[in-house]
Amino acid sequence: MRSSAEMSDRRAEYAAAVGAPTVIDRWLGARVQAIVSPARVRLELWDGSSPYSLPTRPIGDLVVHDRSTLLGLIVNPDLCFGEAYMSGRLDVRGSLPVIVAELTRLCPLEPTWLDRIKAAVSTANTLRRSRSNVHHHYDLGNAFYERWLDRRMVYTCAYFARQEMSLEEAQHAKLDLVCRKLRLRAGESVIEAGCGWGTLALHMAREYGVRVKAFNISREQIAYARDRAAREGLSSRVEFIDDDYRNASGEFDAFVSVGMLEHVGRRNLASVGAVLQRTLRRDGRGLLHFIGRDVTRPLNTWIRRRIFPGAYTPTLGELTTKVLSPAGMSVIDVENLRLHYAHTLAAWSARFNAATEYVRQTYGDEFHRAWELYLAGSEAAFNTGWLQLFQVVFTPRGSLPPSWTRSDPFDSLRSLGAGPGAASSGCA
Amino acid sequence: MRSSAEMSDRRAEYAAAVGAPTVIDRWLGARVQAIVSPARVRLELWDGSSPYSLPTRPIGDLVVHDRSTLLGLIVNPDLCFGEAYMSGRLDVRGSLPVIVAELTRLCPLEPTWLDRIKAAVSTANTLRRSRSNVHHHYDLGNAFYERWLDRRMVYTCAYFARQEMSLEEAQHAKLDLVCRKLRLRAGESVIEAGCGWGTLALHMAREYGVRVKAFNISREQIAYARDRAAREGLSSRVEFIDDDYRNASGEFDAFVSVGMLEHVGRRNLASVGAVLQRTLRRDGRGLLHFIGRDVTRPLNTWIRRRIFPGAYTPTLGELTTKVLSPAGMSVIDVENLRLHYAHTLAAWSARFNAATEYVRQTYGDEFHRAWELYLAGSEAAFNTGWLQLFQVVFTPRGSLPPSWTRSDPFDSLRSLGAGPGAASSGCA
Numbered sequence: 001m002r003s004s005a006e007m008s009d010r011r012a013e014y015a016a017a018v019g020a021p022t023v024i025d026r027w028l029g030a031r032v033q034a035i036v037s038p039a040r041v042r043l044e045l046w047d048g049s050s051p052y053s054l055p056t057r058p059i060g061d062l063v064v065h066d067r068s069t070l071l072g073l074i075v076n077p078d079l080c081f082g083e084a085y086m087s088g089r090l091d092v093r094g095s096l097p098v099i100v101a102e103l104t105r106l107c108p109l110e111p112t113w114l115d116r117i118k119a120a121v122s123t124a125n126t127l128r129r130s131r132s133n134v135h136h137h138y139d140l141g142n143a144f145y146e147r148w149l150d151r152r153m154v155y156t157c158a159y160f161a162r163q164e165m166s167l168e169e170a171q172h173a174k175l176d177l178v179c180r181k182l183r184l185r186a187g188e189s190v191i192e193a194g195c196g197w198g199t200l201a202l203h204m205a206r207e208y209g210v211r212v213k214a215f216n217i218s219r220e221q222i223a224y225a226r227d228r229a230a231r232e233g234l235s236s237r238v239e240f241i242d243d244d245y246r247n248a249s250g251e252f253d254a255f256v257s258v259g260m261l262e263h264v265g266r267r268n269l270a271s272v273g274a275v276l277q278r279t280l281r282r283d284g285r286g287l288l289h290f291i292g293r294d295v296t297r298p299l300n301t302w303i304r305r306r307i308f309p310g311a312y313t314p315t316l317g318e319l320t321t322k323v324l325s326p327a328g329m330s331v332i333d334v335e336n337l338r339l340h341y342a343h344t345l346a347a348w349s350a351r352f353n354a355a356t357e358y359v360r361q362t363y364g365d366e367f368h369r370a371w372e373l374y375l376a377g378s379e380a381a382f383n384t385g386w387l388q389l390f391q392v393v394f395t396p397r398g399s400l401p402p403s404w405t406r407s408d409p410f411d412s413l414r415s416l417g418a419g420p421g422a423a424s425s426g427c428a
Numbered sequence: 429m430r431s432s433a434e435m436s437d438r439r440a441e442y443a444a445a446v447g448a449p450t451v452i453d454r455w456l457g458a459r460v461q462a463i464v465s466p467a468r469v470r471l472e473l474w475d476g477s478s479p480y481s482l483p484t485r486p487i488g489d490l491v492v493h494d495r496s497t498l499l500g501l502i503v504n505p506d507l508c509f510g511e512a513y514m515s516g517r518l519d520v521r522g523s524l525p526v527i528v529a530e531l532t533r534l535c536p537l538e539p540t541w542l543d544r545i546k547a548a549v550s551t552a553n554t555l556r557r558s559r560s561n562v563h564h565h566y567d568l569g570n571a572f573y574e575r576w577l578d579r580r581m582v583y584t585c586a587y588f589a590r591q592e593m594s595l596e597e598a599q600h601a602k603l604d605l606v607c608r609k610l611r612l613r614a615g616e617s618v619i620e621a622g623c624g625w626g627t628l629a630l631h632m633a634r635e636y637g638v639r640v641k642a643f644n645i646s647r648e649q650i651a652y653a654r655d656r657a658a659r660e661g662l663s664s665r666v667e668f669i670d671d672d673y674r675n676a677s678g679e680f681d682a683f684v685s686v687g688m689l690e691h692v693g694r695r696n697l698a699s700v701g702a703v704l705q706r707t708l709r710r711d712g713r714g715l716l717h718f719i720g721r722d723v724t725r726p727l728n729t730w731i732r733r734r735i736f737p738g739a740y741t742p743t744l745g746e747l748t749t750k751v752l753s754p755a756g757m758s759v760i761d762v763e764n765l766r767l768h769y770a771h772t773l774a775a776w777s778a779r780f781n782a783a784t785e786y787v788r789q790t791y792g793d794e795f796h797r798a799w800e801l802y803l804a805g806s807e808a809a810f811n812t813g814w815l816q817l818f819q820v821v822f823t824p825r826g827s828l829p830p831s832w833t834r835s836d837p838f839d840s841l842r843s844l845g846a847g848p849g850a851a852s853s854g855c856a
Contacts, residue, residue, distance in 0.1 A: 105826075109825070159833075160832075160833075161833055161835070163832060294748075294752070294753050294756075294757075294758050294759075294825055295753050315748060315749075315753070316744060316745070316748045316759055317744070317745035317746075317748040317749045317753075318745075320722075320743060320744045320745040321743075321745045324722070325722050325723050325743070325745075328722075329722075330722050330764065330766070330813055330816060331722075331744055331762060331764060331816075331818075332764045333762065333763055333764065334759060334761065334762035335761055335834065336758065336759060336760045336761065336829065338758070338829070339828075339829065339832070383826075384826050385758055385825040385826030385827075386826075388758060388759075390759075397537070397722055397813040398533075398811075398812050398813030398814075399813075400767075401764065401766075401767065404588075404591060404767070405587075405588075405589060406763065406834065407589070
């Protein structure tokens with residue numbers, strides 16, 4: 001969301017460059033307005049005019065600064081909205097996540113034939129390509145993420161056990177929720193696929209007394225995680241491995257992966273199953289925490305181009321058909337934390353906006369705008385149900401589930417509601 | 429499981445009829461023994477001989493009384509085992525559920541090409557065929573079911589909140605678990621698809637103050653349910669409708685179906701989605717409780733022929749792809765109660781065996797043996813993980829989930845652990 005002063009500057013600048021809107025521009029504008037009208041969003045052209053009245057009071061304005069953006073919003077809105085916003089050819093007046101949510105609801109979630117083709121011919125994420133994809137997003141400098149993540153550096157959906165929890169508390173609750181769903185016991189071995197800055201791996205070792213092998217192909221994250229392990233004296237129990245999870249070997253009591261499945265890509269889902277089958281003991285337990293969907297369709301084009309190259313958000317059906325069933329795993333438990341991710345993203349956005357000056361100065365305005373839109377757009381996608389957040393617990397078929405009922409993990413989690421420190425009391 | 433005296437009688441009878449085993453019979457016997465040996469089960473022929481030694485102590489014996497059964501166990505074990513057991517041409521010495529579980533583990537769960545063809549060409553359950561299928565199983569006389577179900581007449585998986593609960597307590601806990609997962613509130617309207625003897629419908633109306641329209645195509649069950657409603661004075665709030673759920677109309681706050689999806693059939697799964705889409709309010713919630721599988725394959729041939737014609741146990745993938753996604757529903761929560769069903773079936777078997785004389789006198793020995801095997805075989809299938817029991821909560825996409833976290837339903841359920849009466853305290 002831009003300030004009005006900034007937008008006036010930009011408008012004046014663009015208006016000088018492109019001249020006043022022509023008849024054609026106004027005609028294109030009318031088309032765009034017709035598209036966005038159900039979202040109660042008003043279109044404004046670069047001369048400040050907005051001749052297309054809405055029947056109801058608008059919730060915000062789209063300010064378009066040139067003709068190519070008008071065309072793009074008609075022809076390829078998925079890509080154009082993000083590209084134009086990022087480059088400043090499009091501004092939004094009003095709450096960015098609210099307006100994007102309203103616009104999201106206009107787009108059918110059900111895939112078009114083009115989406116189906118795109119999904120089918122998606123590129124395979126080879127070992128090399130995966131490294132490049134991950135580098136694009138996660139090696140932006142740890143200092144960047146320190147500015148707006150919680151102090152533990154958890155870059156996945158938090159668990160707001162109580163809605164009023166702080167982000168710090170909710171990330172701690174999430175780490176604990178994962179451990180308790182897996183019923184970790186002291187002395188057990190855990191493999192983690194995609195470990196971020198090592199927060200969960202260290203939490204599992206520290207609070208539950210397990211040994212962890214944690215895989216990551218982001219060099220910056222691995223270095224950071226190793227440093228934390230050394231400082232905490234946990235290096236002997238947590239091994240951070242700078243390698244692709246597909247190269248993992250050995251046998252483990254538990255498998256965990258939080259926020260990695262989205263990066264695997266549609267054509268590589270089976271490789272996760274292969275790793276599970278190879279590394280999970282017969283009496284082991286596993287947990288996959290990932291951004292998913294209700295229907296099979298590719299991720300938004302702009303997000304894949306600018307934010308998450310190679311990413312794909314699978315459905316529960318794809319998870320069971322392509323990952324778990326072929327690996328001989330049974331689903332024990334699924335929890336959808338969609339609104340917890342919307343909450344998490346709102347908290348990140350607030351911190352990110354507070355760090356605006358730092359981000360602009362370090363990475364430039366275009367980068368800042370791209371990330372501002374990515375965070376707001378993701379919040380919108382979870383709020384509208386266009387994206388889901390699934391936590392799935394599974395075991396090898398026929399082995400005992402981690403617990404007889406669910407009530408046990410919640411006995412302990414409730415005590416957590418009393419404050420973030422309370423959780424470690426019951427741990428090994 | 430037969431008594432030894434009975435088996436001796438039968439063996440003598442058969443031996444007289446078919447004569448002593450020939451060289452061919454012994455050769456066939458060796459083939460069968462080779463197949464069942466990994467299950468540590470010993471084969472015995474109709475003359476009492478058992479020349480094929482097992483390396484380890486057997487857990488039980490299969491006593492085969494004629495050559496055609498030997499052949500059948502080699503050529504088509506899926507069908508032959510049940511047919512031969514039912515007709516008394518095959519006996520089992522030892523624990524029936526344990527031995528069947530061991531034999532189940534020998535069968536690959538992954539479907540063969542034949543299974544895939546069978547699944548693909550499965551018959552559609554038209555309105556008329558569904559009625560006939562349901563009549564086959566559920567219209568055996570309410571008195572029959574009263575002999576071995578709990579006193580509330582719940583013929584689906586119970587929820588043993590504590591493992592030592594009685595069946596009565598566990599069925600009550602299940603009814604309550606379903607209501608709490610749906611977050612029923614007084615005054616709301618509920619549609620139930622497949623309501624059995626009306627136990628859940630009456631529980632929802634009595635304990636949660638909702639209005640229920642409950643569909644069933646078993647005439648005997650509907651009559652029984654209506655009678656209960658009248659006796660409880662709940663007829664104005666619970667309407668039992670003698671019709672197929674596919675004919676349902678109106679709009680409801682909640683949709684619930686416990687143990688019906690298995691009877692819908694693979695080719696008719698989409699019809700459930702169509703009903704959901706038509707009848708569930710935008711802010712409504714739904715719950716499907718059903719026997720499912722990890723992989724797509726037809727139900728055991730014998731079970732479909734003798735026990736559940738037209739039945740099909742879907743995977744989670746089929747549920748989401750064929751039922752929920754097309755209906756615009758999002759999965760909120762999945763709980764796998766597989767071992768609770770094994771527990772339930774063990775309790776039913778114990779009661780069923782106690783009613784042996786009644787069942788034999790009323791329905792004949794063959795019927796008794798068929799049902800004894802069906803209950804033991806189902807227990808085995810849940811114990812081995814060949815079958816799963818899924819409770820799935822869903823909502824229309826983008827609407828609010830029934831609760832912010834799961835911990836609330838369990839606050840109340842724990843109080844239920846104190847005794848079956850405690851549950852209604854918090855209800856409207």
